[in-house]
Amino acid sequence: MTGLCLDRVSVVAGKSEILKAVSFSVAPGEIVGLIGPNGAGKSTAIRAALGLAKTSNGTVTVGGEPVAHMSGRDRARKLAYVPQGAPVHWPLTAERTVALGRIPHLHPWQELADADIEAVENAMRLTDSWGFRGRLITTLSGGERARVLLARTIAVGSQYLLADEPTASLDPEHQLQVMEIMQSQAKAGVGVVIVMHDLSLAMRTCHKLVLLNKGEILAKGTPDTVLTDENVAKAFNVKVARWSDGDSHYMTPHTSLGG
């Protein structure tokens, strides 16, 4: 059991089961995309992996060790989270915000050591945010802020990255930039899980896809086996057009199939 594994994980909210016995795994260096319509349980799946959503059944393990048995610090050093539209409650500088990612490595009263400061700088350079490290997070544009928050997650130096729609609210250039960063993290051996809506981007950047619908897995595997016309119609209720440009394959929804 290597990698991050969700084994028959269920989550109950109120009286309804919003995640039903979902299993998938992420190996080090692999990018897994979680796709599906709104309310399919994509975010819930990564929240369950992080211990943010209480599981009613099933286990989450990293390298065979159940996450539920780990200390908070241990878990934090293995799994880092890029939340969707995260708040920053105080006007901290970009650099200080990124430095918060080093908390799992520090004792409560410990100051940042040189290694921590280096990790912060590397993460900021990688996300192209080093140039405005001294600016307050409140004065940054949406794209700059998203990059700082991504750098914050990368600064953890975790084995796995779990990102909830990291490209939402970004312009096309920054969407591509974020996916390139995810790819470079995977190349460095980090296992990456990304919740995403852009099927074309998912098809081109992910090694594996997990298609969720109504809390259940409809299909999982390589992008071409998952994103068939039939699966897309069933999950999203749309017809898609496809085309290729050399080795790159694209698809875009063009007709709603209606009720």
Add this chain to the structure above:
Amino acid sequence: MIKSLQTSAWMLNLLLLVGMLLSGLMSGMFGQVNLSLAEFFAGLFGQGDVGITLIVQELRMPRILLGMLAGATLGYTGAALQGLLRNPLADPGVIGVSASAGFGAVTAIYLGVAAVSAYAVPLFAMAGAFVATAILMFLASRDSSVLTLILAGIGISSLATAGVSLMMNFASSPMSLQDMVMWMLGSLENRTYDDLMLAGPLIIGGWLLMVGVGQGLNALSLGSETAHTLGIDLNRLRWRVVLGTALSVGATVSVCGAIGFIGLMVPHFVRAFIGHEPKRLLLPSALMGGLLLTLADILTRLPIGHGQLRLGVVTAVIGAPMFIYIIFKTRESMR
């Protein structure tokens, strides 16, 4: 850049510590009987005039020490609660413990037991703070939301304030009514080592509960979910701050009365120097709280209004305009 911030934070701490000690020295020298530096130290070490020794050791020292403890408590808990609630408007009063301690004290005065024993008012006040903490824990223990905590605090505070009004309403004599009002305005006057012994251990116990909460408060800057994924045990953090505040502020209010504004404004002053990082605000807020309360206590000894100037009044009268100025200066960064 991070290193330079760490250095300037320590410089600020050092500066505030020196400032606090100097203000303590001033507080020891200045009063109805003004002492020279030499006289103060001679009195402190019991080597001078017997009268001066009595003034320094029995009257001024407990007052100085209590003022520093109280100011540091209010500053530290203010900064910690603002970090926990992620709200710059939070102050130690927000969890309802101060108002409840006030209710306890006023009850002791109403019942007349204050006249029987000098311990009655602080003990009743502590009982009030204790009951408030128990209610708060009961109301807010079901879930970990800070909103429940704030609402429970507001509820308890309102109830205690209503109780105070009721006691005043039914006060048997103008004298006891005046005692109530005076107590609520806060004072360090005539405090003895007994007061210090009563409140000191609880205050320090409260501080010890809160040692090392800074990292969790820093993580909370990114919201509670991200803080969880950074390995912070939020429930533990919340109760450490709340119980630490209840204990130290409850004890402070019990012996000093209600002293407003220090807890709210001191963290804002500190932010003007070293930014908004919650962890870095804690120690300087404690030191600045101790410094400002000691200075305010010196002002109460000025011959204004027949020596009836109360500590809570001074902190509010001076604090509020300073607070407005700071908000005016820093409003750009608060958006």
